[in-house]
Structure formats: structure tokens, C-alpha cells
Amino acid sequence: MPNTHRRAALPAGASMRPLLLAASAAIVFAVNAAGLFAGITIVLPHLIYLPIVLAAYWFPRRGIVFSLALGLGYLAMALPFAGGEPGVIVSALSRAAVFVAVGAVVSFLTLRLREQEERYRGIFNNSEAATFLIAPDETGPRIEEANYMGTALLGSRERDLVGEPVTRFFEDPGAWEEVRARVFRDDAIYGYETSLRRTDGAAVRVLVSGGRLPDGRVILTLVDITARKNAEDALREANTRLNMLGRLTRNDLMAAVSGLLGRIGGGMQQFRDPVVRRYLDDLCEDARLVQRRAEITRDYQDLGLRPPAWQPLQEVVRGAASQLPLHEVSVRAWVERVEVFADPMLEKVFSNLIENAVRHGKTVSQVVVTYQLRDDGLAVYVEDDGVGIPEAGKEEIFAYGIGGGGGLGLFLVREILSITGMTIRETGMPGEGARFVIHVPPDGYRIV
Known part of the structure; x- marks a missing residue:
């Protein structure tokens, strides 16, 4: 194991300790013997404590x-x-008892101290995170100690790192100043992302956490996220290219469908035969279905492209409702102070659910959004007072290609929610209204 030599190594001067101990005991007993011959029995025995x-x-x-x-x-x-x-005898016995008690207490406290030191030394040396002890110095903060992962992260050896200014390894000098300021202001810092420069010149991305020690030193732990960031960048680049390809393909498809609809319209004016016109009607409906699905894919072209974020649910519902033709249907949201961690397209979820109620609920007069705190997370309810959904169709409505409007609305609702671990199902009673339940995991919501 790395750095195990420290445990076996004896501190400087350790081999001289038995000799020093024997010499101090001999001197103390000699002084006490001389004192006893001189009649001194009170002060000199205290030297035995040494x-x-x-x-x-x-x-x-x-x-x-x-x-x-x-x-x-x-x-x-x-x-x-x-x-x-008797008085002198009792006094001597009491002193001897105190000597033993002092030795026992100091031994116990030393053992506890060394156990804690070994425990934290083990954590320091064997942690999977790069760990550094930073000490203040007149010329700037310097590395006092580094574990094996720390030396590997910076591509160096511990003896070469000790004494080096920590600012040397921060690609942005202002990053260390921000880390230091936050540590001394809040006593700790967590998950600060920055770049370091290894001794070979290569850059690494890290998450920095740290805390201030009572003596003014700072303990830093760094996690290498270079591979993760590279993968995220590659995925983002791939998504951008796929998004562009999808946009170009959709534009070509929409242009082709528009041209097809124009030619079908011309045929409807040219031919009067009922069979031909019925055939053209079917072609027109198929073309419009393709057109609707292409339009839906345009709305969802950025799905998963931007990172999730905390979003106030009340504002999301109101924003979704404000963009829909609701006619006489009222939308009421009772989700104040609730925030959920979701894809930026969360508004599309509620837009689809509300629109679905208005279009297919028939007798819908209101849509109500509420929530309930549960042991397994948060439940968000989207309920209406329409005709509801038959038992046989409760799961089918989320399948691709089912339902009106091209059959993608509720399918994509489930996809958007699943990005951050949320689920949705329909639990309403047929004839009494639809009731969609969105389950949010415990770490996916907060009350502010």
C-alpha cells in the first residue's frame, strides 16, 4: 500500500527514548534520595512526575x-x-498512588490520541480522493502534505510537492483565492469545480472540497472529473449535431409534406369521381398526420440537451396554462413553495396534461394541480372533472403512437419526467375525471 512506510518508521530520536527515560528516572531518584537525607519530603517528590x-x-x-x-x-x-x-507513611502511600494514577491517565489519553491519529492517517493515506494539507506561509500557502492520490493527480512525488505553493497548480489563480475566501468565510467548501495544471503541463478538471483547521491550515480533497467532463462534452457535441441533423431533416420533410398537400389539393379540384376523392382524402389525412408528428418533434428537439435545474412548480404550471386556448376551463395550481429538479422542458409536461384534459375530457370545467408529501418522495396530482379514462387505456395512453395529435404528447411527457427519475401514471375513476400522478424521488424536490 502507498505510504505504509510511515507507520513503520520511528520518529526522530525514538531509539534514544529508553536511555533518556532511564537517565531521567535515575536523576530524579538521586535528587529525592539526597532530599530525604536532608529532611526534604514535600517538594522534590513532584519531580517523579517527569x-x-x-x-x-x-x-x-x-x-x-x-x-x-x-x-x-x-x-x-x-x-x-x-x-x-503514620502521617509520613500515609503521605508517601498517597504520593505513590497519585504517581500510578497520573501514569494511567496519561497512558489512556495518549492511546486514545494515537488511535484517532491512526484512524485519520488511514483515511488520509487511503482515500480515493486526492487529499492535501495546505499550510499558511509568509510567501503564500504551501503544500505541507499530500496523499498517494494527490501525488498521482498532479503527476509528481510527495517529496517534490511538499513546500510547493498550491497556487502553482491552479490554472486560474483566482480560483484558489475564491476557494480560500469561502473556506475562511464558511469554514468549508464543497463541490467547487475548477481546473488544475499537472507538473507535466496537462490540465485536469476537479471538484474541490475543503475545510479550515483550528491552526489555520486547510485540508483539501479533490476528485478528478476530467473523464466525466470529457464524456459530457462529447455527448453534448453529439447531441448538438444530432439536433442539427434532425432540424434539417424535419425542414425537408415539412417542405415535402407541404408540397404533397398542395398536389392533393390540386387533385381534389381536378377530379370529381367519389372513389378518387375518397382516396385523396385518405392521402391528405396521412400527410397531415406526418405533418403533426414533425411539428411535435420540433417542440421536443431540445429534450435532454440542456442540464436539469430546480424549477418552481407554481410558475411552471401557470406558464403552461397561459399558452393554451382553455376556452371555459379553469386551471388552478396549489403548489406554492415546491421546487422540482427536472429537465428544462418540464413546462411541456403540464402543457400536454392540461391540453389533453381540455381536448379529450369532454365535460371538463377545471384542472387542479396539487401535491402530497409521502415517505417515498413527492406526489404531484393533475386532476380534471371530465369523463376520465377507461381502465383498459390507463397505461396505453403513454405508448408511442396512441391517442390524438399524432400520439406523441403523453409518450414524451413520460420521457421528459424520466430524465430526472420521475414517473407518471393515471389513477382516476372512469366517468369521474382523469387523475395523473407524478412521483418525484426524495432528492428531486424541495420546499422553499
Whole structure:
């Protein structure tokens, strides 16, 4: 594993610790022995805390044993000088007990501290995200530490990165300033997208997250999204080209259909034979069907081309209703404060549902849009008081080629919603009105 050598490596001077510990204990006991011979029994015993604390910190798993040994050693040295006085004996025993207690507490706290350090060291070293520790400096922020993924991201080695100014790797110098400002203002930053420049000159796109540490240093985690961004750019370019091709094809098709309709109209004026006229009527209807479907594809040519966004549902419904010939049908929306994460063509969803109610509901006088919070997300209801939809047709209406207007409206409604994980179904009672239920996943809506 990368960087595992750190765990095995001993800190500088670690091999000298037993010798230093033995020397400090010997000196402290020598001083206390001299003090006892001189009749000093109060101040000098406190010096024994020094080797106890050092032992408990350097060797926490043996700290209690060492402090117990020092306590017993102190008793063996102090009791002969007690002269049988109960007060002096109790005082010596109390000091020995405190020595052991101090060693136990320091050992426990040191073990906990090292466990936490090992835990966070493991997270730092083995994280799949590139992680950097940035320290302030008089000449600017510098990299103090980097994990394996960080060195791989920048195409370098840790010893070459340590001490380097972090601004060197930001393609836009202003990006680091914005990251730093937001970290020191909000104590953290999440999902900030920017570009870095590797040591070999190659650019990488990253998502930056980070937080401020109490000592003023900054911990940064970077996720490489270069491949994802390249795929998104390629997909966007492909969609743009397909969109252009579809537009050109549709224009040619519309021109051809218009020409065909003109020739059929000329034939209707030229021929009086009922059989021929009926044949021409059928041709005209087929041509108009092609024309309607071409017009619908024009409305939906940008489907999925632009990224989804948060949209206020009340405004979306009102915008859809304002563009439709509603005649005497009223549209009421009770979805204030609700926002959904959806394709920018969400307005077409409600436009189609409302238009479908007006055209096919026969007795429709009102369309009502409401919502309900549920355990599995949000339910948006689009209801009317028309004739409803027969049980056999509740799923069929969403199929391609079914229904009026070329049969694409409700099919595309389902496609638009599915882009962000939403679903739609019809649950109304035949004869009592249609009731479309749009299910929004838990992460796809918010109340503002």
C-alpha cells in the first residue's frame, strides 16, 4: 500500500527514548534520595512526575507498569525515613498512588490520541480522493502534505510537492483565492469545480472540497472529473449535431409534406369521381398526420440537451396554462413553495396534461394541480372533472403512437419526467375525471 512506510518508521530520536527515560528516572531518584537525607519530603517528590509522564507518552501501553514501578521505588526509598510516623507513611502511600494514577491517565489519553491519529492517517493515506494539507506561509500557502492520490493527480512525488505553493497548480489563480475566501468565510467548501495544471503541463478538471483547521491550515480533497467532463462534452457535441441533423431533416420533410398537400389539393379540384376523392382524402389525412408528428418533434428537439435545474412548480404550471386556448376551463395550481429538479422542458409536461384534459375530457370545467408529501418522495396530482379514462387505456395512453395529435404528447411527457427519475401514471375513476400522478424521488424536490 502507498505510504505504509510511515507507520513503520520511528520518529526522530525514538531509539534514544529508553536511555533518556532511564537517565531521567535515575536523576530524579538521586535528587529525592539526597532530599530525604536532608529532611526534604514535600517538594522534590513532584519531580517523579517527569519520567512518569514521559514514559506514559512515549510508551503508553507500558506507562502504568512504569509508573507503578516508580511508585514502588519511591515507597522503598521513602518509608525507611518515615520513622514509623503514620502521617509520613500515609503521605508517601498517597504520593505513590497519585504517581500510578497520573501514569494511567496519561497512558489512556495518549492511546486514545494515537488511535484517532491512526484512524485519520488511514483515511488520509487511503482515500480515493486526492487529499492535501495546505499550510499558511509568509510567501503564500504551501503544500505541507499530500496523499498517494494527490501525488498521482498532479503527476509528481510527495517529496517534490511538499513546500510547493498550491497556487502553482491552479490554472486560474483566482480560483484558489475564491476557494480560500469561502473556506475562511464558511469554514468549508464543497463541490467547487475548477481546473488544475499537472507538473507535466496537462490540465485536469476537479471538484474541490475543503475545510479550515483550528491552526489555520486547510485540508483539501479533490476528485478528478476530467473523464466525466470529457464524456459530457462529447455527448453534448453529439447531441448538438444530432439536433442539427434532425432540424434539417424535419425542414425537408415539412417542405415535402407541404408540397404533397398542395398536389392533393390540386387533385381534389381536378377530379370529381367519389372513389378518387375518397382516396385523396385518405392521402391528405396521412400527410397531415406526418405533418403533426414533425411539428411535435420540433417542440421536443431540445429534450435532454440542456442540464436539469430546480424549477418552481407554481410558475411552471401557470406558464403552461397561459399558452393554451382553455376556452371555459379553469386551471388552478396549489403548489406554492415546491421546487422540482427536472429537465428544462418540464413546462411541456403540464402543457400536454392540461391540453389533453381540455381536448379529450369532454365535460371538463377545471384542472387542479396539487401535491402530497409521502415517505417515498413527492406526489404531484393533475386532476380534471371530465369523463376520465377507461381502465383498459390507463397505461396505453403513454405508448408511442396512441391517442390524438399524432400520439406523441403523453409518450414524451413520460420521457421528459424520466430524465430526472420521475414517473407518471393515471389513477382516476372512469366517468369521474382523469387523475395523473407524478412521483418525484426524495432528492428531486424541495420546499422553499
